[in-house]
Amino acid sequence: MTRDSGVRAERLVTSGTFSLDGETFDVDNNVWLVGDDDEVLIVDAAHDAPAIAAAVAGRRVTAIVCTHGHDDHIGAAPALADATGAPVLLHPADRELWDTVHPGRKPDGELRDGQPLLVAGVEARVLHTPGHTWGACSLHVPFLDAVFSGDTLFHGGPGATGRSYSDHPTILASIRRRLLTLPGGTVVHTGHGPDTTIAAERPNVPTV
Template sequence: MSAVRVERVVTSGTFSLDGETFDVDNNVWLVGDDEEVRVVDAAHDARAIHEAVAGRRVTAIACTHAHDDHIDAAPQLSVLTGAPVLLHPDDHELWSHTHPARKPDGDLVDGRVLTVAGIHVRVVHTPGHTWGSCSLYAPFLDAVFTGDTLFHGGPGATGRSYSDRPAIEASLRNRLLTLPGDTTVHTGHGPDTTIAAERRNVPTP
């Protein structure tokens, strides 16, 4: 039996919202073993992600939120792998701006437990960066996948459509910073961090 592990694929493209466009590099995460994986955030390049999957079964494509740079490759990757695309319902409107003719296949909802390679991954609804932003907590791996909710250095960006600074700070204080301090934070952009390291970077009310 092969070990369960986390693999990172970095893809490059653009992020567009509210009439502005930026060049970005995104972290795409593969969670699984030699037989099957779950993809977290299908960003920019479906073929590069599919190549990294390397023939393994993809159980699902989980989208931490629906900003275009995190979901632009999701439909094509779904075609390539046969895997369903999962997203929190509160981000369906935002998703429709990028993929008006293709809806997600299923819902990420708070407390839902996803299984891949024999381990459990729990969905934690963490609104603020977007209303439907979710983090994925894998206790067996001592890891949480936070999308753009928590970065090395603190909270993700707010101030654009579908976002709210007090909401993201509340999500961090109440939902993520309560996780064990040695939990590795796998982010949507940039380097990893830990829960303990970020506690000092989130304002207290």
């Protein structure tokens, strides 16, 4: 498949709240649609299922990938799955977080490290990158020279680890071993805020 195939990453920003450890914050989330004019894979179903479905615009949805189990990244997943018929995929280490948001509704499948996901003839590979949560995953799409990092890596450095189900040394190890080893020109499509690149973030990730 050539670069003019139409495979691309589309960003939709949705707004809502994030709640954990007894606190609630207003947040804007990046929802990513990866694919072409016929089918897409959704990375993080945040806040607004109707808005995401409208962005899908009738294309076949191959999967709804949850980069982690925080409520702002999975809140719209069941409704979006019902609307599109696509399976919701989550790493099993984040099942406890999922169950607090969607009791009685299981994810449809599990993410595992190294798992390939196909969309529009292009392979996306799951990278288990724990630290922000125990089940946090990133999605590497070599064809697009891109990685979808969820809340693991942002413009400016690592994601937050000050709350339950997180650990700072673990996220640093994940980033250094799984993300910073990608080519420097790899674009990092984040869960919140602007894009960055692997090369730009290497100086922002301490070794200890």
